[in-house]
Amino acid sequence: MNQQPGMTQESVRPRPWPGLAAIMVIAAALIAMPVEQGAAEEVNGEESQNAPGEWDLSDLYALPENWQAEYEAISNEVAGLEDLKGTLGRDAGSMLAAFDRISGVKKAALRLAVYASLKFDENRGDGPNGERKDLGEALLVRLDSATSWLAPEILAIGPQQVQVFEANEPKLAQIHGFALDNILRGKPHTLGDEAEAVLAGAGDVLRQPVNVRDILADAELPFKTVKLSDGTEVTLDQANYSKYRQVANRDDRKLVFDTFWGAWAGFQKTLGAELAAEITGNVYQARIRRFPNALAAALFTDNMPESVYRQLVAQVNAALPSFHRYLRLRRQLLGITDELHYYDIYPSMFASDRKYPLAESRRITLEALKPLGREYRDLLAGGLESSWMHAYPQDGKASGAYMNGSAYDVHPYLLLNHNDDFSSLSTFAHEWGHAVHTLLTTKNQPFEKSDYSTFTAETGSIMNEMLLQDYLIRTAKSREDRLFFIGGALEDMRATFFRQTMFAEFQLQVHEVLERGEALSGDRLTQMYCDLLKHYHGHDQGVMTVDEPYCVEWAFIPHFYYGFYVYQYATSMVGAAYFTDQIVNGGKKERENFLNLLRAGGSDYPYELYRKAGLDMTQPEPYQALVRRFDRLMDELEKLVDQ
Numbered sequence: 001m002n003q004q005p006g007m008t009q010e011s012v013r014p015r016p017w018p019g020l021a022a023i024m025v026i027a028a029a030l031i032a033m034p035v036e037q038g039a040a041e042e043v044n045g046e047e048s049q050n051a052p053g054e055w056d057l058s059d060l061y062a063l064p065e066n067w068q069a070e071y072e073a074i075s076n077e078v079a080g081l082e083d084l085k086g087t088l089g090r091d092a093g094s095m096l097a098a099f100d101r102i103s104g105v106k107k108a109a110l111r112l113a114v115y116a117s118l119k120f121d122e123n124r125g126d127g128p129n130g131e132r133k134d135l136g137e138a139l140l141v142r143l144d145s146a147t148s149w150l151a152p153e154i155l156a157i158g159p160q161q162v163q164v165f166e167a168n169e170p171k172l173a174q175i176h177g178f179a180l181d182n183i184l185r186g187k188p189h190t191l192g193d194e195a196e197a198v199l200a201g202a203g204d205v206l207r208q209p210v211n212v213r214d215i216l217a218d219a220e221l222p223f224k225t226v227k228l229s230d231g232t233e234v235t236l237d238q239a240n241y242s243k244y245r246q247v248a249n250r251d252d253r254k255l256v257f258d259t260f261w262g263a264w265a266g267f268q269k270t271l272g273a274e275l276a277a278e279i280t281g282n283v284y285q286a287r288i289r290r291f292p293n294a295l296a297a298a299l300f301t302d303n304m305p306e307s308v309y310r311q312l313v314a315q316v317n318a319a320l321p322s323f324h325r326y327l328r329l330r331r332q333l334l335g336i337t338d339e340l341h342y343y344d345i346y347p348s349m350f351a352s353d354r355k356y357p358l359a360e361s362r363r364i365t366l367e368a369l370k371p372l373g374r375e376y377r378d379l380l381a382g383g384l385e386s387s388w389m390h391a392y393p394q395d396g397k398a399s400g401a402y403m404n405g406s407a408y409d410v411h412p413y414l415l416l417n418h419n420d421d422f423s424s425l426s427t428f429a430h431e432w433g434h435a436v437h438t439l440l441t442t443k444n445q446p447f448e449k450s451d452y453s454t455f456t457a458e459t460g461s462i463m464n465e466m467l468l469q470d471y472l473i474r475t476a477k478s479r480e481d482r483l484f485f486i487g488g489a490l491e492d493m494r495a496t497f498f499r500q501t502m503f504a505e506f507q508l509q510v511h512e513v514l515e516r517g518e519a520l521s522g523d524r525l526t527q528m529y530c531d532l533l534k535h536y537h538g539h540d541q542g543v544m545t546v547d548e549p550y551c552v553e554w555a556f557i558p559h560f561y562y563g564f565y566v567y568q569y570a571t572s573m574v575g576a577a578y579f580t581d582q583i584v585n586g587g588k589k590e591r592e593n594f595l596n597l598l599r600a601g602g603s604d605y606p607y608e609l610y611r612k613a614g615l616d617m618t619q620p621e622p623y624q625a626l627v628r629r630f631d632r633l634m635d636e637l638e639k640l641v642d643q
């Protein structure tokens with residue numbers, strides 16, 4: 001997801017334009033800090049030839065004029081899709097023809113939108129770039145509304161008739177069968193025409209809580225200015241909080257926490273009413289659509305069993321003794337002699353200012369990903385030699401990093417802001433993981449089955465980060481380097497596996513409060529969040545003291561306004577840890593299992609794709625693979641520290 005290097009997932013938001021698989025960075029929560037220099041000299045000289053660092057958008061359209069011409073042609077085709085309405089039930093051939101035509105237009109529209117979006121992200125200050133991006137997005141919205149009749153029409157035709165058509169016209173089943181199944185399983189949750197129209201019309205109203213919350217949080221909340229021990233004056237808004245919460249001086253950290261959370265506490269009741277309104281909307285819609293609860297409604301899109309969500313929460317709770325061991329280690333390594341406090345969670349335990357120029361990032365990534373085998377390596381090496389990546393920061397360029405794989409007939413594009421630190425290297429390996437996933441998918445799946453879900457998307461990318469960590473730990477030339485890599489890997493797991501699951505558990509609890517018919521206020525939200533924060537961080541066992549003023553943290557997390565979403569950060573990491581373990585300790589079969597998951601793209605529901613690859617996310621085993629990794633890294637860390 002779109003992400004500033006070194007920041008955690010709080011700043012990540014769900015896909016900006018649904019339907020387009022712009023895959024973004026899940027936070028590389030490794031925080032690079034200054035220490036020593038070394039190692040990268042041998043590659044510096046060849047940097048400029050090897051890595052021009054700019055993508056070539058002419059693979060999409062030779063000239064901006066070509067884009068404009070294509071845009072006009074596709075706009076007409078989008079408008080023409082309304083003609084298909086009412087034709088699908090005629091016979092199998094008509095249904096196939098309609099699906100094929102819609103697919104073709106969608107593929108072309110995505111290609112237009114990809115170009116417009118990438119061009120915009122090169123330089124967001126450029127007027128024509130902005131206008132083109134708006135046109136591209138509006139085209140996708142028009143496409144959505146021009147085909148909004150499709151699902152209702154299929155549901156009216158019904159599963160039996162669709163089956164008959166699929167038998168008569170095998171291509172319908174082969175290419176569009178999954179999409180058809182996906183529509184048909186919505187039948188029990190689809191209302192009558194009148195009710196559907198009312199709900200569609202209420203959509204805007206139901207979306208308001210997040211808008212109000214964002215205005216308050218991003219624009220009107222009065223953030224205070226403080227003076228740090230070195231004389232620096234900072235206004236502690238959201239960006240500066242992320243930057244200064246990790247400072248080495250402990251009194252400064254406490255001041256940062258006290259000030260920042262104090263600002264939120266002043267609006268706890270308002271923000272609580274906002275979040276309660278959002279969750280009320282979720283609960284209402286789930287009930288209206290005949291789901292047993294809001295969680296089931298949210299997981300319906302991916303056809304994800306509720307037991308996956310609940311197993312994740314149960315397994316992370318079972319793993320809290322490991323997490324507490326980590327927090328005790330952190331206290332020791334930060335040299336804290338009294339109680340560890342919640343404001344001690346962000347500073348790095350180890351530091352490194354080792355540089356990784358782009359050519360070095362390429363070399364290391366290729367080496368580190370060797371366990372993935374020949375085909376993976378060839379695809380990666382081929383991509384690295386091509387002009388698919390906009391690598392360096394420049395004026396006006398979009399921040400963060402992402403891979404965009406939505407131009408099916410072309411190739412993936414990657415945007416990075418490589419600044420040669422460790423976080424850049426990690427992001428590089430992550431985003432190229434998305435790119436190879438896309439390459440393997442397009443090689444093996446038609447366009448119609450190429451849009452893989454977030455649930456599977458992050459697995460391969462996080463796995464690349466883990467293989468990178470393992471490689472760097474194995475080959476580190478000094479004890480300090482090894483400590484830095486292990487510390488970073490552990491910190492990643494804290495931020496993703498433990499913290500995101502705590503968020504997921506909080507989301508579940510607050511929905512259940514409303515589902516039981518109880519009231520939800522800002523005070524109650526803070527109390528509930530506080531209980532979880534203390535439980536996860538071992539407050540009662542003396543592991544970490546969670547001071548009550550920080551328990552308003554829930555108000556700061558925008559993800560709580562995007563449904564049950566954050567659990568996928570944790571499950572992706574679980575899948576990544578499981579496959580890393582399988583591949584490193586297994587053979588060809590284990591590797592193929594994983595590659596088949598990537599090759600399968602969006603051809604099935606993510607839970608099924610995982611299961612076919614050998615892991616059942618409703619069972620404890622995959623989660624335990626991650627906890628074993630966490631424990632093993634702590635063993636290594638303790639051994640090094642004792643030396």
Ligand SMILES: [Zn+2]
Nearest residue numbers: 001024025026
């Ligand atoms: Zn990602």
